[in-house]
Amino acid sequence: MNTNLQTDDFHFDAIIIGAGGAGLRAALELAESKHQVAVISKVFPTRSHTVAAQGGINAALGNVSADNWHWHMFDTIKGSDYLGDQDAIEFMCREASEIVRELEHFGVPFSRLDSGKIYQRPFGGQSQEFGQSQATRTCAAADRTGHAILHTLYQQNLKAGTSIFSEHYALDLIKDQDGQIAGLMCLDIQTGEYRLMRAHHILIATGGAGQVYRTNTNATINTGDGLGMALRAGLPLMDMEFWQFHPTGIAGKGMLMSEGARGEGGLLRNADGEAFMERYAPKVKDLASRDVVARAISIEIRQGRGCGPNKDYIELDLTHLDADIIKKRLPGIRDLCLTFVGKDPIEHPIPIHPTCHYMMGGIPTNLHGQVITKQNGQINVVPGLYAIGEAACVSVHGANRLGGNSLLDLIVFGREAARHLNQSLKTKSPERFDPALDLAPVEQRIQKWQNSETSNNSATSTDSIRQIKQDLQQVMEQHCGVFRDRATMQQALPKLDALSQRLSQVGLQDRSNVFNTERLQAFELDNLLAIGYATLHSALAREESRGAHSRVDFPERDDQAWLKHSLYFAGSHQLDYKPVQLKPLSVESFEPKARVY
Amino acid sequence: MKFIIYRFNPETDAAPYTQTFELNSAEFTDDMMLLEALQKLKEQDPTLTFRSSCREGVCGSDGMNVNGKNRLSCITRLSELSQPITIRPLPGLPVIRDLVIDMDTFYQHYQAVEPTLEAPIKDLDHEHLQSPAERDQLDGSYECILCGCCTTSCPSFWWNPDKFLGPAALLAASRFLKDSRDQNTELRLESLDDAYKTFRCRNIQNCTSSCPKGLDPSKAIAEIKHMMLKKSL
Numbered sequence: 147m148n149t150n151l152q153t154d155d156f157h158f159d160a161i162i163i164g165a166g167g168a169g170l171r172a173a174l175e176l177a178e179s180k181h182q183v184a185v186i187s188k189v190f191p192t193r194s195h196t197v198a199a200q201g202g203i204n205a206a207l208g209n210v211s212a213d214n215w216h217w218h219m220f221d222t223i224k225g226s227d228y229l230g231d232q233d234a235i236e237f238m239c240r241e242a243s244e245i246v247r248e249l250e251h252f253g254v255p256f257s258r259l260d261s262g263k264i265y266q267r268p269f270g271g272q273s274q275e276f277g278q279s280q281a282t283r284t285c286a287a288a289d290r291t292g293h294a295i296l297h298t299l300y301q302q303n304l305k306a307g308t309s310i311f312s313e314h315y316a317l318d319l320i321k322d323q324d325g326q327i328a329g330l331m332c333l334d335i336q337t338g339e340y341r342l343m344r345a346h347h348i349l350i351a352t353g354g355a356g357q358v359y360r361t362n363t364n365a366t367i368n369t370g371d372g373l374g375m376a377l378r379a380g381l382p383l384m385d386m387e388f389w390q391f392h393p394t395g396i397a398g399k400g401m402l403m404s405e406g407a408r409g410e411g412g413l414l415r416n417a418d419g420e421a422f423m424e425r426y427a428p429k430v431k432d433l434a435s436r437d438v439v440a441r442a443i444s445i446e447i448r449q450g451r452g453c454g455p456n457k458d459y460i461e462l463d464l465t466h467l468d469a470d471i472i473k474k475r476l477p478g479i480r481d482l483c484l485t486f487v488g489k490d491p492i493e494h495p496i497p498i499h500p501t502c503h504y505m506m507g508g509i510p511t512n513l514h515g516q517v518i519t520k521q522n523g524q525i526n527v528v529p530g531l532y533a534i535g536e537a538a539c540v541s542v543h544g545a546n547r548l549g550g551n552s553l554l555d556l557i558v559f560g561r562e563a564a565r566h567l568n569q570s571l572k573t574k575s576p577e578r579f580d581p582a583l584d585l586a587p588v589e590q591r592i593q594k595w596q597n598s599e600t601s602n603n604s605a606t607s608t609d610s611i612r613q614i615k616q617d618l619q620q621v622m623e624q625h626c627g628v629f630r631d632r633a634t635m636q637q638a639l640p641k642l643d644a645l646s647q648r649l650s651q652v653g654l655q656d657r658s659n660v661f662n663t664e665r666l667q668a669f670e671l672d673n674l675l676a677i678g679y680a681t682l683h684s685a686l687a688r689e690e691s692r693g694a695h696s697r698v699d700f701p702e703r704d705d706q707a708w709l710k711h712s713l714y715f716a717g718s719h720q721l722d723y724k725p726v727q728l729k730p731l732s733v734e735s736f737e738p739k740a741r742v743y
Numbered sequence: 744m745k746f747i748i749y750r751f752n753p754e755t756d757a758a759p760y761t762q763t764f765e766l767n768s769a770e771f772t773d774d775m776m777l778l779e780a781l782q783k784l785k786e787q788d789p790t791l792t793f794r795s796s797c798r799e800g801v802c803g804s805d806g807m808n809v810n811g812k813n814r815l816s817c818i819t820r821l822s823e824l825s826q827p828i829t830i831r832p833l834p835g836l837p838v839i840r841d842l843v844i845d846m847d848t849f850y851q852h853y854q855a856v857e858p859t860l861e862a863p864i865k866d867l868d869h870e871h872l873q874s875p876a877e878r879d880q881l882d883g884s885y886e887c888i889l890c891g892c893c894t895t896s897c898p899s900f901w902w903n904p905d906k907f908l909g910p911a912a913l914l915a916a917s918r919f920l921k922d923s924r925d926q927n928t929e930l931r932l933e934s935l936d937d938a939y940k941t942f943r944c945r946n947i948q949n950c951t952s953s954c955p956k957g958l959d960p961s962k963a964i965a966e967i968k969h970m971m972l973k974k975s976l
Contacts, residue, residue: 189794190846192889193802207870250870253860255878255885255922262872290886293801297885298860305859336839365796401799482799485818488774612786655789658754661840664789 156343157579158184159571161330162351163316163372166194167292167553168535169351170299171560172567177306179568184343185308186332188315188367188666191300195353195365196556199292200404200478201269202284203249203557204550205242209263210282215239217274218283220736222551225271225435226544227693227703228738229385229711231727234513234540238551241558246285249557254298256287257475267409267475271435271548271743280430284550289404289478295553314341315666316371318588319348319379319531322581327379327530331588335666338659340592342583346574347530347567350376350509350517351560354536355677356389357670359502359627360619363395363402372537374673376509377680377716378587381519381528384539384711384724386677387685387695388506390547391628393439395501396486397459402503403479403496405549408432410475412464414443415495416451427743434743437546437694440500444628447499454497461495500628506547506694507684508539510713510724515540515563520713520722532567534559541711544726545693595668598653609652611667615674618645622678626685631699635686642678649675676716683719684712705738744771745827746784748791751838759838763827764788771821777828778805778816792841800955803890806833807842813892813953833895835904848904849891852912856935858919861927877923884918884963886956887911893950893960899943906939910950910960913941917963920970932971941967 160176162169165187176183187194206213219239223230250256250264257265269284287294303310313335320329320342329344355370356362373383393414394403408414413421414432426442427434434442443460452458464472469492472480476491483491510518515538517531535556542555625638649671656664690704691697711724728735744766751759764784771780778795785791793816795805800818807816808831810824821828832838837845862871894900894909908916916935919925935941941964950960 189796189802189804190850190889193796193804195797195802197888198797198799198801244867247867247870248865251860251862251865251867253862253922253924255881256870258873258875258878260875262874264870287885290801293888294885301859304854305857365802366798367796478801485800486774610786610789612782612789658752658790658840660752660754661792661843663785663792 154342154344156341158182158343158345159574160347160349160567161186161343161345162349163330164194164351164353164535164537165191165310166351166353166535167196167295167299167556168560169349170296170303171557172349172351172534172564173308174299174302174306175561175564176568177303177308181568181571183308185310186314186316186330187310187312188335188371190312191310192297194296195368196292196296196553198363198365198402199553200289200402201406201409202267202286202291202550203246203295203553204269204272204283204548205246205285205554206239206283207243207246207264207266207285209259209261210266212274213281213283215242216733217276217281218242218272219730219733220276221272221281222542222548223736224277224741225546225548227546227741228705228709229541229544229692229726231541232730232735233727234542236730236733237513238542238554238558242554245554245557245561249295249298252298252302254287254294256285256294267406268433269409269549270405270433270439280433284406284409286406288474289406289476292553295557315669316352316375317669318591319375320588321379321584323584324581327528328581328583333669335661338662344579346571346578347532349515349532349534349563349567350537351533351535352537354505355674356502356505358619358622358674358677358681359389360623361395361400361499362502363392363400364502369670370505370537370673370677371670372533373509374676376517376533377676380715380717381517382510382713382715382722383507383680384510384713385507385541385545385684386680386714387688387712388545388693389502389681390436390504390506390694391440391500392503393436393443393500394462394498395503396482397497397499399486400501401482401486402501403462403483403498404476405436407462407464407476407479410471411467412462414439415461415463416446417453417457418451422446422451430743435546436549438743440628441696443500459497459499462498463495464491465493465495504547504552505536506539506541506543506545508537509533510711511538511540513540513562514566515559516566520724525724532563534563545695591672595654595665599657607653609648611652611654611664611671614645614648614652615667615671618675618678621645622681626682629696629698630685631697632686635682638682642675642682646675679716679719680714683721684714687721688712709738744768744780744821746780747827747829748784749831750841752790752840773822775821776817777809777819777821777824780821781816792843794843801888803888806890806892806895807831808833813896815890815892815955818955833891835895835901846891849894849909849911852908853889853915855908856912856916857931858915860919860922860925862924863926871924873923880921880923881918883958884914884921887914887958888956890955892953892955896949896953898947898949899945903939903943907943908940910944910964913944913967914958914960914963917967920967929974932974935967936971
């Protein structure tokens with residue numbers, strides 16, 4: 147056990163936790179302002195999961211067909227099933243064109259049109275003239291847009307001289323004795339040393355938590371560490387019942403086959419060879435919103451029209467497309483398909499199944515990225531704390547995110563939060579680093595995973611972190627997947643309690659300090675389990691179907707009762723609610739309407 | 744299935760050693776990747792240490808030397824490998840623990856080529872125009888995932904790790920040399936024109952044969968040399 151827990155000489159103007167698209171965009175803005183900024187990342191920055199984003203980033207550039215940020219705003223609100231906050235959505239869609247051009251100036255190698263402008267492709271849920279015809283809005287670097295953006299942002303940060311603490315794992319937010327957030331405890335993975343850091347502001351950009359489901363497109367690192375930290379600090383998570391199941395993951399494995407595949411003309415077919423989306427979304431067919439397509443696939447399989455010997459998947463058919471289009475526009479998914487399916491999509495359809503992809507919920511913020519909470523019926527800003535990207539819920543995605551809006555969310559709110567933080571730093575208090583800190587809770591958590599040896603008790607000695615994680619993923623998939631109902635979800639609660647009990651008793655076999663991945667996974671599992679609870683409690687309470695939250699027992703959307711955000715607090719699993727912001731910044735509200743594609 | 748794996752924990756081991764693991768044939772399937780096998784071995788022995796993240800060959804975390812070749816474990820099919828499967832850390836860089844290496848030198852070389860677009864003044868109302876043919880020039884270099892498989896397979900790098908930039912960094916350099924938007928071509932070429940930085944490359948081509956993304960750093964280095972030659976004429 148390292149005894150340097152109390153060393154208190156790492157002081158920064160701002161600490162950014164996470165070096166994905168949001169964290170690096172924020173870091174870049176702050177590096178240029180010459181403040182002292184540290185970026186903490188549990189992996190080297192270009193390993194962050196933004197790297198896996200494929201299809202693109204939305205902006206109404208109008209390079210291919212006429213476009214307008216206001217149409218993009220409408221599509222995003224409709225896609226969110228009216229749960230998105232219209233002020234934040236207007237802000238994001240208005241910023242989009244400039245922010246994408248800025249990325250281009252930073253060096254992102256976007257694909258190009260013959261005009262020399264940035265290439266754009268059609269994506270699901272996007273329209274011209276407020277729902278009239280398909281829009282072509284998603285700016286793409288082949289099907290490696292996330293990779294192109296993440297590497298470019300890292301390159302810009304290298305030039306700007308950002309201090310990056312790679313392979314440092316953020317454990318917990320530290321409060322001072324007045325209960326204000328004042329710092330962060332992190333673990334240097336390479337040495338096993340715990341390091342206390344103080345900052346005027348902390349910005350959480352830790353990404354999503356798709357690892358809570360068994361089949362997912364997410365990286366192993368997507369364990370919602372920032373969300374766990376927020377819950378342990380007594381802060382709420384918002385809209386955690388809304389998880390996006392991407393329609394097209396490779397069946398049985400989960401790897402993402404970009405929506406760009408359908409944007410370029412790919413079709414979903416059932417066992418009869420029928421392009422069945424026509425029945426579910428007569429107008430836009432395969433380019434309906436992701437929740438709609440994922441449900442359609444699940445229904446086809448449930449009704450016995452799945453493909454293969456076990457009728458348990460659907461096929462994504464690209465075979466009618468020109469081979470050159472596939473090679474040029476979809477090289478990454480062709481590679482994935484060759485590697486994981488062993489077949490070339492130019493000649494064979496791809497077996498697919500919906501797979502957990504994205505967390506619409508997260509740490510609630512206002513549109514400047516400031517974290518907010520609710521105390522005694524009042525919504526308040528949490529001083530010194532920001533959250534951005536998938537970890538945050540601002541909320542621009544509401545109950546269902548449109549493809550191409552995630553990268554946009556990262557970059558727009560990464561920049562905006564950094565700008566706001568930059569302003570806040572103009573009045574920084576010189577006494578900020580004086581108050582005594584309340585280190586007891588984090589010390590207790592460290593002790594637990596530092597000293598937990600495998601016990602000799604035969605009942606618990608065969609258990610392991612990996613086993614508990616797998617069981618959690620299984621419970622979440624079985625009890626809170628694409629379709630939900632009260633009875634099934636209620637059965638999951640005692641199962642989570644049992645997992646929690648096991649997690650409190652399990653020991654670690656790796657006792658080393660240097661690069662102890664077993665201990666790291668234990669810290670991560672604390673977070674995943676907390677997210678499992680947040681998801682289940684929020685989903686049980688919401689007795690309606692909206693966006694990605696499909697209740698078999700409450701199949702209709704109920705705006706009267708449920709046009710509101712859920713707030714979950716970990717203490718005794720209590721829920722509270724927050725109104726949806728229906729008033730945009732400058733334009734008229736889009737009133738909730740039936741959602742048809 | 745038998746695995747022979749390099750082990751070293753600096754806290755407890757005076758020297759590295761190899762450990763033999765067995766995986767029951769009931770535990771693997773035809774299409775299983777090496778990473779999944781390693782995860783199963785980690786169930787047997789949780790102290791077995793390796794990096795991994797995306798599980799699909801895009802994050803570049805899990806480079807390792809498998810039966811003598813540098814590969815990414817997550818996109819290497821077990822069925823392609825002859826047995827016993829010998830796994831060692833990527834060669835040529837210090838080992839932190841087991842299969843985890845210290846890549847600082849590798850990252851420093853990347854930084855040394857100043858891999859940042861130097862384009863004319865920002866005008867956020869317009870993107871730079873670039874024709875599809877100009878953009879095609881970047882195919883084959885921008886896709887690099889910095890896994891280190893190429894650089895750590897290069898004997899010139901093993902010999903001069905501090906001075907030779909290595910194939911990954913030079914591939915990054917070529918990505919910016921070829922970008923029609925970049926204005927620093929001359930300066931970049933001048934900085935690379937060095938007996939060690941670039942010219943320690945002896946066309947051995949281990950880099951190209953080991954790139955898990957099918958890129959060709961050897962060709963990129965040859966093109967850099969060609970650009971230098973053209974510039975000096």
